[in-house]
Every structure is written in C-alpha cells, then in structure tokens.
Amino acid sequence: MPLTLSIIYDILSFDMKANEISKVARENPFDASADEIRNRAKEIRKKIVWMNSHAGQGHTGADLSETDILAALFFSVLKYRRDSPQDPDRDRFILSKGHGVGGLYCTLAEAGLLEESLLQTYLQFDSRLPGHPVRQKTPFIEVNTGALGHGLSVGVGLALSAKKSGRDFRVFVLLGDGELQEGSNWEAAMSAAHFKLDNLVAIVDRNTLQLADRTETIMALEPLDRKWDSFGFDVKEADGNDPAAFIDTVGSLDPACGKPHVIIAHTIKGKGVSFIEDRAAWHHKIPVGDQVREAIEELE
C-alpha cells in the first residue's frame, strides 16, 4: 500500500489497539544529522512562503519561528512510524500554538507524512488543511488546538496515560511565548510537576513577540525560567533556531528525574527572511508579489 493511502486507512480505521503494548522499540524514522535537518528546515521554510502566499493568508512569522524546532523534532527527536499515525507507542507532538499549523503542515509534507499537493489546499473550503490543526483531518495531529492554553493540559493527560499504562512514549508540547499569558497553562504546569511527569517536554517558542507587540510590553513573562522552575519543572534553555543545539538540549534531559521538562527555545519570529524577521506585523501576514521571490532567494 502506498504510504499516503496507508495513512488515510490508518486514520479511517481509527484503530487505537489501546491495550496492546508493542515490544518493538520505536525510533525516529529519519535519524537525521544536524546538517540534514538544517537542509530540511530550509525546504520547509520555502514551502511555508509558497503555501502562505498561495493561500493568501497565514501566520508566516509564527510558522518561520518554529521551523527549526519542528524539523529537529520530526527528523530526529520524535520516535514514530511513518506508516502508522495511530501507533499507540508513538511519541506525541502537540502544537499548542495552533496558529503555527502552516509550519507543521509543511514539516509533515517534507517528511512525506502528508501529500505535498495538499499544501495547495491550505485554508480552502473544507480543506484537509484548515487554519488550525484538526486531528480528524490530518495525520500526526493529536488534538484540535487554536484557542491558546490548551495543549499543555492535554499533554499532561497523555503523559499520565503513558505512566499509568506502562508505555515508554514521550509527549512534546510546543507552546507560544505569548500563549503563556493564558492561566490554564499554569494549572497544567502545576499538575505536571505534581504527577512527576518526566516523560513530558514543554517547548516554549520564545521569540519575544506576540500578536501586536513584544510580550514584555503587552504582559511581561520574565523571569520566565524562574516561573517554570518554581512550578517544579526541569528548566533548560536552547537556541531554537539551531537544530544541533536544540537536539543536544533534548538529549541532555534526564528521562527519570521525576520532573517535567521545559526547554525555553530562543527563536526569531519570521526567521530566515530578513524583511519578516522579528516584526510583530508579520504575525498574520503573507509575502505578496516580489516579496515571494525575494523570500525564496534569501532562503536558498
């Protein structure tokens, strides 16, 4: 069966096999080197620019901010089987900052987990690729996010389910930094530490910008490391636009420390395209006309 067909079959059959624990150790299907991941990230960024300009809408700044993190996760960190999005032992990835879904679709396409041609349907009527993630429509999407402050709680539930059922999978939740202004995150954080979920990794896409301005101007988050630390998290910081550094940081996490992990990933919103980088105005904006060519040229 061709890969894409088998994925669709897997989604439709919705076969959780909830009570079977596989003895086969899961691996990342690519196990890519840092150089390969950088190359993948470049391709993903080109897809983002093309897809968003084609769609006429999109959160370009957010998509480009998270690209290196997504590339590192899908091409190195996450353990999963490409042909089995519902494998109960897969590592879970939750995009809590659901508006960054464009970056996720392009990453899935780059990894061959989503048909490349589907990117043309982004944001179209009843498309399989709507403007926020929908798990019934797209493989490897675990929960329907978009409203902020939801992903970490669902991640806590998933990580708790792994602990309770003796499964080895880990749960990675990508949070926007502005998103941390939602109080529900801190309810989730409190419980993650209380339940000693060392199989949970929260990643903060710390680009210091939210919709309208700097996070520190709108509603200050700092000292962010101390907030997480005081909530009982194992806190790490990394360059979120350097896949090698990010992967090293993930690799340094103690999987049995009894504490949930957070990686504050320092990123540049709009990373890779000079006229988009670090500008709040590009949160929900797309390149048009000559900008598309200029952006692609810069990325090459």
Added chain:
Amino acid sequence: MEQVRKQDLREVMVQALIRAVDEGRNLVVVVSDSASTSQIGPFQSRFPERLVNVGIAEQNLMGVAAGLSLGGYTAVTANAAPFATSRANEQLKNDICYSRTNVKVMGLNAGVAYGPLASTHHAIDDVSILRGLGNILIFAPSDPVEADSIFRYSIDYDGPVYVRMDSVTFPFLHAPSYHFQPGKVDILREGEDLAIFSMGSVTWEASSAGEELGRLGIRAEIVNVPSIRPADPEGIFRSALKTGRVLTVEEHSVHGGLGSLVSEVLAERGAGVRVSRLGIPEGEFSKAGPRSAIRAYYGIDKDGILRKALEVLGRTA
C-alpha cells in the same frame, strides 16, 4: 403508607464505574477536588490508581481527561455541573467535543441542586450550553434504573457524552427491566388530554402530577425525555399531536433546554400545538434557597405542574 424506594444517582454512577472496570474497561475517573461531590470513595478504594485528582482546576480537569482518552483510556470527569460547563467551557468545546475525545462528563448537582448556595453554583444553563456544542451526546437520567442504563450505554459509546447528574436520592420510576434508548422518549403514562414533557430531576414531580390529574379524571401523557441529543423528534411530535396540548417541565432555564427542544421540533413540523414551558424564565438567574422552595417558586414541583396543567386545560383545581 408504602415507603418510596430511593437511591442517589451518584451511588449508581460509582457502582457502574466499578462494574465497567471489573468488566475490563480501561477507565479512569478525573476529579477536581470533587471526590466528595462525586461520592467516588468506593471506586477510589477499589482502584486507587484509576482516580486522578487535578485539584481545583477545572480547565486542566477537562484537558487532562482529553489527554488520558487520547492515551487509550475511557476518561470520566466528575465535578459540579456549573464548573464543568462554564468554567471549563472552552476545554469542553475544543479538547472534548471538537476533538471528539472519548470523555464522559458527569455534570454533578445540576439545576438548582445547590439551592441556598445561589447562582454561582446553580447550573440552569448546562443543557443549553451543551446543545450549542457539536459532537457530544446529552443525557438526563430521571431515576436510578435509567441512570444505570445511561451509564452503561455512555461508557460503551466511543465519544463524548454529558450526563446531567444530581445530589439527592431519586425515587424509582422504572422497572428493573427498563432499558434507556438513546434518541427515544420514554412514555411513563399514556394519556390524551395533554402531554407533559419533563427532563431528569423533575420527572418524578411530573409523574406525581400526572397521577394527581388522573384522580381528577384528566388523562395526561407523561413523557420523560432522557435523551436530549440524540433527540426524538418523532416521539415528541407523536405525543403532542395525540394530545394537542403541551407542557414542558425542567429544572433549567426555559432557554435552550427541554422547552426549547420541544418547541423547535413542533414548530419545524408545523404541529400547530401550543407549548407552555415551566422552568427558570429566560434571562433570569434562579432564586436561592431551599431547593423545594425554589421549585415551588418556579412551579416545577408537583403542585406547580398540576396548577399549570389545569390552566392549560382551562380548568381550575
């Protein structure tokens, strides 16, 4: 006088949950410091590892339940209905309904069960809220037998379910052999003079009023509506058409609950039947005080239903 046998629906719930695990269901119960509200003790004693307490954090309660279900569990939340449906509304909407996760939401102490604790604790809008959300089934048990049948169905069903629960003992209205059917009304008493539709906790009051009307020579059809979604438009239409007069009773706002549902069905079918709705009037918060006094004030107790039924029939008591 014959002693009326009664049982707390929470006790039925807890026994149903224990039975489900005994039968091999991979089930967890999630509470938000609501272990006593839910009377979950016996379940916790049997299966301590299957009870998750997230503390006083209802948003997290719903998100964690959704996550547990995505990890292969049937997750059952058990906390007070107002906090489940209002405080955690967006988690209920997105993490459970929209994501269609296998979570059963037990809305404890719904309606004005918290009587004197006033409107922060009343849930006279839970069914209205749930009817605005997609994907989730909505059930309101009227007695212990029906509750047990609803729990059995809900646990077996793969998807989100809301069950409107209570905090007091309910009299038995059904024989042990009764089986709840989703998408079906349940006719407790047949009649031709008027149809009284009721939901959940006040069905006992409607049933008693029906008996009283019978003594006055009035044959009221008493229609219990435990399945709000899926609804039973055909069943509602049939009883309305048969009697030509309709009264709805609910411990809920008349907006968005049973009265709305019945009115919508009859209007859409062009039934041409006048509908009188008993409940908390549209646009109002409920009064606070002893529950019996609140019910009397809104006329959703036996006497109030009787009075309204006679008014609908153009008669006086």
